[in-house]
Amino acid sequence: MKMKKIIAVLMAVLMIAACFAGCGKTSNNDNATVTDMQYVKDKGVLVVGITDFKPMDYQDADGNWIGFDADLAKEFAKYIGVDIKFVEIDWDNKVMELDGKTIDCVWNGMTLRDEVKNSMACSVPYCTNAQVIVVPADKAEQYKTPEACKDLQFAVEAGSAGKDEAEANGFKYTEVKDQATALQEVASGTCDAAIIDLLMAGAMIGEGTGYKNLTYTVSLNSESYGVGFRKGSDLVEQFNTFFAEKVANGDVQKIAETYGVQEALVK
Amino acid sequence: MLSFSEQLPIVFNSLNVGFLQTLKLFLVTLAGSIPLGLIISFGSMSRFKPISAFSKTLVWVVRGTPLMIQLLIVYYFPGLVLHNPIWGGDESGRFFAAAVAFILNYACYFSEIYRGGIQGVPLGQQEAGQVLGLSKTQIFFKITLLQMIKRIVPPMSNEIITLVKDTSLARIIALQEIIWAGQSFMKGSQGISGQIWPLFFTGVYYLVFSGILTVLFNKVEKKLDYFKT
Amino acid sequence: MALLEVKNICKSFGKTEVLKGIDFSIEKGEALSIIGSSGSGKTTLLRCLNFLETSDSGTITVDGEILFDGAENIKLSDDKIRKNRLNFGLVFQNFNLFPQYTVLKNLTLAPTLLKKGDSATIEAKAKEIIKKVGLEDKVDFYPCQLSGGQQQRVAIARALMLSPKILCFDEPTSALDPELTGEVLRVIRELKDENTTMIIVTHEMNFAKNVSDKVIFMADGVIEEMGPPEQIFDNPQSKRLQEFLYSSLNK
Numbered sequence: 001m002k003m004k005k006i007i008a009v010l011m012a013v014l015m016i017a018a019c020f021a022g023c024g025k026t027s028n029n030d031n032a033t034v035t036d037m038q039y040v041k042d043k044g045v046l047v048v049g050i051t052d053f054k055p056m057d058y059q060d061a062d063g064n065w066i067g068f069d070a071d072l073a074k075e076f077a078k079y080i081g082v083d084i085k086f087v088e089i090d091w092d093n094k095v096m097e098l099d100g101k102t103i104d105c106v107w108n109g110m111t112l113r114d115e116v117k118n119s120m121a122c123s124v125p126y127c128t129n130a131q132v133i134v135v136p137a138d139k140a141e142q143y144k145t146p147e148a149c150k151d152l153q154f155a156v157e158a159g160s161a162g163k164d165e166a167e168a169n170g171f172k173y174t175e176v177k178d179q180a181t182a183l184q185e186v187a188s189g190t191c192d193a194a195i196i197d198l199l200m201a202g203a204m205i206g207e208g209t210g211y212k213n214l215t216y217t218v219s220l221n222s223e224s225y226g227v228g229f230r231k232g233s234d235l236v237e238q239f240n241t242f243f244a245e246k247v248a249n250g251d252v253q254k255i256a257e258t259y260g261v262q263e264a265l266v267k
Numbered sequence: 268m269l270s271f272s273e274q275l276p277i278v279f280n281s282l283n284v285g286f287l288q289t290l291k292l293f294l295v296t297l298a299g300s301i302p303l304g305l306i307i308s309f310g311s312m313s314r315f316k317p318i319s320a321f322s323k324t325l326v327w328v329v330r331g332t333p334l335m336i337q338l339l340i341v342y343y344f345p346g347l348v349l350h351n352p353i354w355g356g357d358e359s360g361r362f363f364a365a366a367v368a369f370i371l372n373y374a375c376y377f378s379e380i381y382r383g384g385i386q387g388v389p390l391g392q393q394e395a396g397q398v399l400g401l402s403k404t405q406i407f408f409k410i411t412l413l414q415m416i417k418r419i420v421p422p423m424s425n426e427i428i429t430l431v432k433d434t435s436l437a438r439i440i441a442l443q444e445i446i447w448a449g450q451s452f453m454k455g456s457q458g459i460s461g462q463i464w465p466l467f468f469t470g471v472y473y474l475v476f477s478g479i480l481t482v483l484f485n486k487v488e489k490k491l492d493y494f495k496t
Numbered sequence: 497m498a499l500l501e502v503k504n505i506c507k508s509f510g511k512t513e514v515l516k517g518i519d520f521s522i523e524k525g526e527a528l529s530i531i532g533s534s535g536s537g538k539t540t541l542l543r544c545l546n547f548l549e550t551s552d553s554g555t556i557t558v559d560g561e562i563l564f565d566g567a568e569n570i571k572l573s574d575d576k577i578r579k580n581r582l583n584f585g586l587v588f589q590n591f592n593l594f595p596q597y598t599v600l601k602n603l604t605l606a607p608t609l610l611k612k613g614d615s616a617t618i619e620a621k622a623k624e625i626i627k628k629v630g631l632e633d634k635v636d637f638y639p640c641q642l643s644g645g646q647q648q649r650v651a652i653a654r655a656l657m658l659s660p661k662i663l664c665f666d667e668p669t670s671a672l673d674p675e676l677t678g679e680v681l682r683v684i685r686e687l688k689d690e691n692t693t694m695i696i697v698t699h700e701m702n703f704a705k706n707v708s709d710k711v712i713f714m715a716d717g718v719i720e721e722m723g724p725p726e727q728i729f730d731n732p733q734s735k736r737l738q739e740f741l742y743s744s745l746n747k
Contacts, residue, residue, distance in 0.1 A: 052456045093441070096347060099347050100347040101350075102346055180461070184461065394588070398586040400578050401606060
């Protein structure tokens with residue numbers, strides 16, 4: 001009997017604790033009164049959600065995050081006067097990460113598509129990019145136009161701009177986890193071709209990369225990259241002003257040249 | 268492009284770091300869920316209706332939904348719905364959230380194994396203790412417990428080896444465990460990209476680790492072989 | 497004054513009335529046998545005395561102390577039940593030895609946990625009792641290494657460790673092969689010779705006749721007939737007892 005009582009009390013405590021954890025915290029941090037800018041300033045740190053995506057965000061030999069996006073993000077944090085922290089996220093969960101406040105922005109060569117624009121507050125475009133068709137180099141001659149690629153089996157990243165292009169062109173495609181997997185599909189021959197970002201393609205395929213037998217041929221629709229903030233966030237305005245200033249004084253150009261993306265810049 | 272021999276130390280270093288995270292999650296989950304499972308199993312067996320109903324519902328919900336969903340809910344729910352991101356965005360927050368989800372999930376599975384184990388010990392054992400004037404606590408710890416342990420070692424070892432592999436689900440909330448580490452070399456990381464072998468190689472880590480566990484569990488089983496229930 | 501006095505014990509499980517008012521008493525040093533067909537309530541009566549079941553009504557008095565009074569209608573506390581149980585020892589049909597402990601530890605476990613003395617005293621007592629049941633060479637064996645008869649002798653020894661006022665046996669030889677019953681019955685008889693107060697539920701009619709001072713024949717939850725063994729076995733009064741004895745002789 002005694003043991004049962006102890007357990008009864010334990011369970012009761014657990015339940016009450018669960019309630020407190022739930023109810024107690026709903027009242028804190030009410031968004032209605034604090035702007036997102038203020039929220040980040042109060043925390044003193046801007047948490048940037050990224051993936052390992054060369055040349056936008058990647059780690060140097062010491063494990064520090066560098067890249068065009070990473071360096072620009074550091075400048076932006078300095079501009080609004082907070083520290084910066086990079087957090088690797090699962091790209092599929094970026095909106096949940098933002099809304100759940102586990103990150104404050106998505107800054108990772110993000111294509112400004114409808115899905116993104118509807119679920120986030122997006123900045124002005126800062127880079128333009130295209131989707132390109134990647135095929136094995138020895139077959140590149142046969143696939144110079146979208147029409148020539150009609151019968152190929154494509155690999156595209158789930159929910160990516162590449163997938164939209166595959167759909168728009170009526171290609172047969174398989175959705176895979178990310179762009180790297182799409183390349184892997186082509187390299188291993190399980191798919192005939194992939195559609196990925198031009199920036200990504202420039203960095204990851206061809207001579208001197210892990211995929212030296214792949215090349216890109218057709219360029220599909222061009223698109224823009226932007227930074228995503230929480231819906232309704234006033235950080236968007238901050239970024240737009242910041243970006244305009246930094247373009248004007250040449251800082252952006254300098255960073256872009258460091259990482260070889262100057263051609264893609266929106267000026 | 269780095270040569271294979273140049274890639275090796277980078278990849279192994281990265282996989283080791285990831286595996287350490289896997290191992291940490293595994294150990295923390297065990298440390299939490301083994302005792303919590305016992306509490307839940309007592310709850311399910313309680314004659315006090317609200318407690319047994321609560322425990323049984325908990326077990327039903329947790330066993331009836333995918334662990335992946337539970338991970339997403341535990342990690343994102345506080346921030347999304349309660350507007351209070353209690354876990355924070357960094358690696359340690361993700362680890363804590365993952366640990367909470369795993370502990371709860373595995374405690375529920377363990378609780379059912381315990382329940383089977385406790386109820387499998389013949390009632391006569393309890394009665395023998397009772398007529399000797401022992402208290403319920405004494406009966407549980409001195410008589411029932413070891414017999415229960417003997418009964419649950421095989422199903423527990425099964426579940427624990429499943430846990431080793433289940434830890435990989437934590438990457439859904441971007442916990443950088445070993446599979447995440449292996450996958451990063453496909454996309455490109457630390458100057459290595461388009462490499463699929465590191466991902467496949469993580470299987471060797473799992474295999475070796477579960478092999479060690481299997482040997483350990485066999486030892487425990489052998490050790491309890493001296494008596495028959 | 498009788499050592500044990502039982503009055504009007506009733507017990508139902510749901511709608512089934514298992515005991516319908518049992519009255520009897522035994523004196524110190526007496527051996528009481530309870531016989532009757534299966535389902536007559538013998539085992540339930542024994543379990544009520546050992547507080548494994550709680551009677552619905554009636555009183556149980558040991559040595560003048562009222563352990564249970566159904567009229568008071570109070571749920572006994574766990575501590576009270578534990579104290580009450582110590583007046584009785586119970587030897588089960590299935591022995592119920594603790595499989596993970598050696599013979600010695602089976603004997604010493606309860607006295608040690610109940611702090612009935614220092615470990616040396618308890619161990620000395622255990623060795624003395626185990627010798628009495630003839631198993632002094634088996635103290636370090638585990639139950640699974642013993643025969644059924646040996647296990648039951650250990651179970652008797654275990655019950656004796658707490659020196660209960662009344663030792664109860666619930667069909668102590670029913671689970672044994674016929675050739676193993678002798679060794680167990682011999683131990684019980686020796687206990688009788690030492691004037692141990694005992695209640696024995698049994699199917700062994702010859703044994704009951706030889707060892708008991710008093711025999712109860714139960715049928716359908718009531719005591720159908722009670723008396724000295726000579727009366728019960730040689731001169732049964734009720735028709736049901738006559739039928740019962742006839743059928744058990746012809747088994």
